[in-house]
Amino acid sequence: MIKPVAYFKPGSLKEAVEALQTENAWPLAGGTDLLVNMRNGVEHPDLLVDIKGLEELNVFEVDGKIIIGGNINLNFIIDDARLRKVCPVLGQSALTVATYQLRNRATLVGNICNASPAADMAPALYVMEAEVVVSGPQGERHVPINEFITGVKKTSLKKGEVVLRVEIPNPKVGKTAFLKKQRYRGHDLATVNVAGIANPDTGTLRVCIGACAVTPVLLKGTDELYKSIKDVDELADKVSELALQSISPIDDVRSSAEYRRDMTAVYVKRLVRTICS
Amino acid sequence: MIVEDKSKLRYVSKDIPRKDGVEKVTGSAVYVADMVLPGMLYAKVVKSPYAYARIKSINTSEAEKIPGVRAVITGKELNYKVGLYVVDKDILAKDFARYQGEPVAAVAADSELIAEMACEKIKVEYEELEPVMDPREALKPDAPLVHPDLGNYSYMKGVFQPRPKTNIPHVQKIRHGDIEKGFKEADLVVETSFYNPPVQHVALETHVAITQALPGNKVLIYTSAQSPFTVRSLFSVCFGIPLENIRVKVPYVGGGFGGKAGIHLEPLTYVLSKKAGGRPVKLMMTREEEFNTIPSRQGLYSDFKTGVTKDGKITALEANYYWDAGAYADYGVNVGRAGAYAGAGPYEVPNCKIDSYIVYTNKVFGTAYRGFGHLEVLWGIERNMDIVARKLGMDPVEFRMKNVLRQGAYTITGEKITRSHGHVYDCLDAVAKDIKWSGYKSEEEREKEKKTGKVRGKGVALLHKAPAMPTFTSTAIILKFNENGSVDLMTSLTDYGQGTYTALAQIAAEILKMPIERINVPWDSDTSFTPYDWQTVASKGAFMSGNATIAAAEDALRQIKEIAAQVLKCDVADLVCEDEKVYLIHNPDEYLEYKQIVNGYVYPDGTSIGGPVIGRGRYIAQGLTNLDPETGQGLPALDWTYGAHGAEIEIDIETGEIHVIRLASAFDVGQTLNEGLARGQIIGGVIQGLGSALTEEFKFSKDGKFLNASFVDYKILTAKDLPDSMEQYLIENPQHDGPFGARGVAEHPMISVPSVIGNALYDALGIDYFRLPLTSERIYFGIKSGKKEYHD
Amino acid sequence: MKEYTKELNITVKVNGREYHESVPANMTLLQFLRNKLLLTGTKEGCGIGECGACTVVMNGKTVTSCLVLAAEADGAEIRTIEGEAKGEKLTALQESFIKYHGEQCGFCTPGMIMSAQNLLDRNPKPTREEIVEAISGNLCRCTGYEPIIKAIEAVAEKGNR
The missing domain is CATH 1.10.150.120 ([2Fe-2S]-binding domain)
Incomplete structure (x- = not known):
């Protein structure tokens, strides 16, 4: 059961930052990870700071750069027609997270703050080169997504800080996709998830793999392969080889490391074929 | 009782909505989970973190100091043993904790939260012991003993035989014909081995009980249980309290599937209530405890050696079953017994030898689960049949057709198949036609298909099951007329979703010749008010209580006619009942309405005769015998229900994912009692079986820790995981002693679903799989191995 | 420094009826509905949002009420199974x-x-x-x-x- 805890719903960012500086205070947004962890006795906050009343976290913009506030839930991301046009990979990823009911609560920012290696929203944000905008006692700072997630359940958030929003500064047109291997069709955590973007005009190919290392793995050197290899099947093979060199999956209750490796190869190939042809 | 003219049936066979529909769709049905009694306390338990450990000490002093804590209890102060067949379990572990998740201490407090926080303050000192996690390891002479005291336990004599100083609470033997002669007659002998992991029932309402120790050595129990009378009798034995002092009430139950048969949380809540001065105590399992503390379906290793002639007749079958009973025998010993006498499948096997070992290990223990051992043994049996057919170069449907039980044949316990039995071959025929079975695809076809990345396969599998129950199992029904002529049907059978109450109301309405709307089946079952029923298990409810309902309705009609005969001045034989009226057969204008009679008939001058009409009906199992302890020969089966599944699947050969395209199922139900409910039960069972086939399994670490005790990593199927299409065939070759010719079909739908998927997998890939579940990972590694047989 | 409270007063509209209640901050919406308002039609099947037995509609959107705090529902409009039928009239x-x-x-x-x-x-x-x-x-x-x-x-x- 959830143990006794204090609750505060600040009306302003200033109040929120102040509250978050108290001993063992946690921000509460969708709560779909935090409340589970509290019920299971994994986390023991003394104070929950409900940030859902903060206007700064309700922002959502798709004109020019994409801005997704900390309170934007995943169903909103799936349903927004403009976002679907500009950056479909976010909705595609979100659709695989948990269940419909949970997505009415779960936020994109919460998904990355939870920093699970299998976070389904992370690979898309990596390939879109998203930035996390953080507010804290020292003001605002922008953190690239791959510097924001630092390890298993670890982020670069400091005491008293709260994530305001995620920004995608350059949602340049490019073909994107997200694919997820799970144990069955019902809601499940990823065995492997992959996201990618390819832009033939700029010669950019970015591929990110989740659930196969302590953090999502953004492949390095994909641009060179993309520029030099014209045959899509050959490209898919080469990117997949690169992927296998870059990941370090483990055996756990969901999958063996070997299956994760082999599925990474399959899914990266499928991804590359989807976005590069 | 057989239906001569089905067109005359008004209620039986029809698709009638369930009696409890409105309560359930409005959320007004009250489950034990929802109940609060005045002064009620909430309990929580402390569980062993080790698979096997000696409990050195338990310090509860910190917990006792917490305000709101009303009782703290440990195993040391409890001198009671509980057990269905082998009395081997303490209410709370004492001296030894035998599985990870076993309760070792408990707290009752003013709130669940206080109870949980108090449990966290209880300090238990353990000495970790080497656990034994595999039943085959547990059989070795030097294996750690899970129950060093097995020789001192009491047990049901004449049926079970625990072996002291071993991990074996029972071995069920079947010896039929001459096994050596059978193998000599064989042209081909095939050996195969299979495995099923333990799995959970996953009823949506977890186990919950509220118990109050009352003055005068009396007890009141509200429990989410399948069998109020069995709870009462086991409780009585455990505490030495007379039956009449114990009242067990069962309201709506949120699913059971066998997991709520027997006795579970009632004894613990009772001792807590007693210690808390008689306040009622409620204990509800969390979902994690439901996996980790409450019993499950046993795992099974099965080995087969099959002898066949060139023309495809089975001459001999030798099978060894090794059941992973976990830490306590519970229903496991009886599951192993049922698995043995059904352990050759629905086939004529003239020479058969089966040894079914029930083996203790340090896992969460096994219990009854829908299918009662049959899904487990038939996983191997039906995969084995395909493999044997193939080695013979024979089509698997043809091979089965040659060997299925037909009238005149004998089962492996010596039971003769009569015209009252169903037809296995009708079921097989129905599903083979449905999936357009035309034989395995060739290796060339497979290779060609593989190039597309997807490959399809088809398969069939058969099944059978009879109730596993004591020879003298009985039940009773009371039909109590209300003053307006309507009827309350009283039963202690529990309807936790099967729809039995509705079926019984249909039967009563049919015989009583009155509208179904006027038959009320009140919830709850209550041992102090509703008549005896052994248990709601074994797919015997509609059969036995249906027969009792017919008897009760006939009894009521006889009483009604006796009064009417006096009033109408005629012989009882001259009276006919129709539309809630009893009338003279030669003059239909002369009649009495039931409501004029059922509370006593009043003459115009005010004098009266008769009185309240109460119909009484009973049924006791007919013709069953105990099995011979050495040969297993005897008559264990009230009614065999036969069935078959046919499936078409598609495999993604790069990932190993299975997509089920079609799943067709056929059962010889004898007579359909309610078509809508029957189809619903079949679809539900098939999908539950598909869970066993594809995703469900307990995972343990090497040192015996349960790794997936939650819905995060134990996956039951969702609405997204259904086959593209399903079909159900209700075949009706009547059971002569069934109600209107009906047989049970509650458990059967999930049996052999894993087998049919396994057989279709072979057709698709040309690879034999031997272990469940058939996860995409397992299938993928089978493909990757390049082998024709994949044993991991 | 501000004092943060473990007990809060909330106003919630459930099936059209307004409730003013004092709740502990650790109470879930599910516990609030079942234990405080005695609306037991909403069930708990797992407590971690995986099974959906506790699904209710909050401000027009379905949520698993085991993963919403009662405090978070302050000012919200909730629909539960008890509010679906209108008297004897089922939906x-x-x-x-x-x-x-x-x-x-x-x-x-x-x-x-x-x-x-x-x-x-x-x-x-x-x-x-x-x-x-x-x-x-x-x-x-x-x-x-x-x-x-x-x-x-x-x-x-x-x-x-």
Whole structure:
């Protein structure tokens, strides 16, 4: 059961930052990870700071750069027609997270703050080169997504800080996709998830793999392969080889490391074929 | 009782909505989970973190100091043993904790939260012991003993035989014909081995009980249980309290599937209530405890050696079953017994030898689960049949057709198949036609298909099951007329979703010749008010209580006619009942309405005769015998229900994912009692079986820790995981002693679903799989191995 | 420094009726509905948002009430299974569940109906795929889902309510 805890719903960012500086205070947004962890006795906050009343976290913009506030839930991301046009990979990823009911609560920012290696929203944000905008006692700072997630359940958030929003500064047109291997069709955590973007005009190919290392793995050197290899099947093979060199999956209750490796190869190939042809 | 003219049936066979529909769709049905009694306390338990450990000490002093804590209890102060067949379990572990998740201490407090926080303050000192996690390891002479005291336990004599100083609470033997002669007659002998992991029932309402120790050595129990009378009798034995002092009430139950048969949380809540001065105590399992503390379906290793002639007749079958009973025998010993006498499948096997070992290990223990051992043994049996057919170069449907039980044949316990039995071959025929079975695809076809990345396969599998129950199992029904002529049907059978109450109301309405709307089946079952029923298990409810309902309705009609005969001045034989009226057969204008009679008939001058009409009906199992302890020969089966599944699947050969395209199922139900409910039960069972086939399994670490005790990593199927299409065939070759010719079909739908998927997998890939579940990972590694047989 | 409280006063509208209650901050919306308001139609099946038995509609959106704090529901409008039928008059969906045997043990049924009704409210003519997506967060161990899908499809064909 959830143990006794204090609750505060600040009306302003200033109040929120102040509250978050108290001993063992946690921000509460969708709560779909935090409340589970509290019920299971994994986390023991003394104070929950409900940030859902903060206007700064309700922002959502798709004109020019994409801005997704900390309170934007995943169903909103799936349903927004403009976002679907500009950056479909976010909705595609979100659709695989948990269940419909949970997505009415779960936020994109919460998904990355939870920093699970299998976070389904992370690979898309990596390939879109998203930035996390953080507010804290020292003001605002922008953190690239791959510097924001630092390890298993670890982020670069400091005491008293709260994530305001995620920004995608350059949602340049490019073909994107997200694919997820799970144990069955019902809601499940990823065995492997992959996201990618390819832009033939700029010669950019970015591929990110989740659930196969302590953090999502953004492949390095994909641009060179993309520029030099014209045959899509050959490209898919080469990117997949690169992927296998870059990941370090483990055996756990969901999958063996070997299956994760082999599925990474399959899914990266499928991804590359989807976005590069 | 057989239906001569089905067109005359008004209620039986029809698709009638369930009696409890409105309560359930409005959320007004009250489950034990929802109940609060005045002064009620909430309990929580402390569980062993080790698979096997000696409990050195338990310090509860910190917990006792917490305000709101009303009782703290440990195993040391409890001198009671509980057990269905082998009395081997303490209410709370004492001296030894035998599985990870076993309760070792408990707290009752003013709130669940206080109870949980108090449990966290209880300090238990353990000495970790080497656990034994595999039943085959547990059989070795030097294996750690899970129950060093097995020789001192009491047990049901004449049926079970625990072996002291071993991990074996029972071995069920079947010896039929001459096994050596059978193998000599064989042209081909095939050996195969299979495995099923333990799995959970996953009823949506977890186990919950509220118990109050009352003055005068009396007890009141509200429990989410399948069998109020069995709870009462086991409780009585455990505490030495007379039956009449114990009242067990069962309201709506949120699913059971066998997991709520027997006795579970009632004894613990009772001792807590007693210690808390008689306040009622409620204990509800969390979902994690439901996996980790409450019993499950046993795992099974099965080995087969099959002898066949060139023309495809089975001459001999030798099978060894090794059941992973976990830490306590519970229903496991009886599951192993049922698995043995059904352990050759629905086939004529003239020479058969089966040894079914029930083996203790340090896992969460096994219990009854829908299918009662049959899904487990038939996983191997039906995969084995395909493999044997193939080695013979024979089509698997043809091979089965040659060997299925037909009238005149004998089962492996010596039971003769009569015209009252169903037809296995009708079921097989129905599903083979449905999936357009035309034989395995060739290796060339497979290779060609593989190039597309997807490959399809088809398969069939058969099944059978009879109730596993004591020879003298009985039940009773009371039909109590209300003053307006309507009827309350009283039963202690529990309807936790099967729809039995509705079926019984249909039967009563049919015989009583009155509208179904006027038959009320009140919830709850209550041992102090509703008549005896052994248990709601074994797919015997509609059969036995249906027969009792017919008897009760006939009894009521006889009483009604006796009064009417006096009033109408005629012989009882001259009276006919129709539309809630009893009338003279030669003059239909002369009649009495039931409501004029059922509370006593009043003459115009005010004098009266008769009185309240109460119909009484009973049924006791007919013709069953105990099995011979050495040969297993005897008559264990009230009614065999036969069935078959046919499936078409598609495999993604790069990932190993299975997509089920079609799943067709056929059962010889004898007579359909309610078509809508029957189809619903079949679809539900098939999908539950598909869970066993594809995703469900307990995972343990090497040192015996349960790794997936939650819905995060134990996956039951969702609405997204259904086959593209399903079909159900209700075949009706009547059971002569069934109600209107009906047989049970509650458990059967999930049996052999894993087998049919396994057989279709072979057709698709040309690879034999031997272990469940058939996860995409397992299938993928089978493909990757390049082998024709994949044993991991 | 500000003092933060573990007990709060909340105002919640449930099935059209307003409640003012004092709740501990660690109380979930599910516990609030069941234990405080005694609306026990909403069930707990897992406590971690995986099974959907506790599904209610909060401000027009389905949520698993085991993962919402009562405090978070301050000012919200909640719909539970108890608010679906109007007196003796069942909704079209409830009638359809009975007709197509969408319920067996009944424990998942309230949450299932809330998910399905919410779908029909936002999308009166859902496809089978949309139905499946909407109810796949509601686990059912009895029915095999197919009868539930049929019950929802039948309402969609005939028109909601």
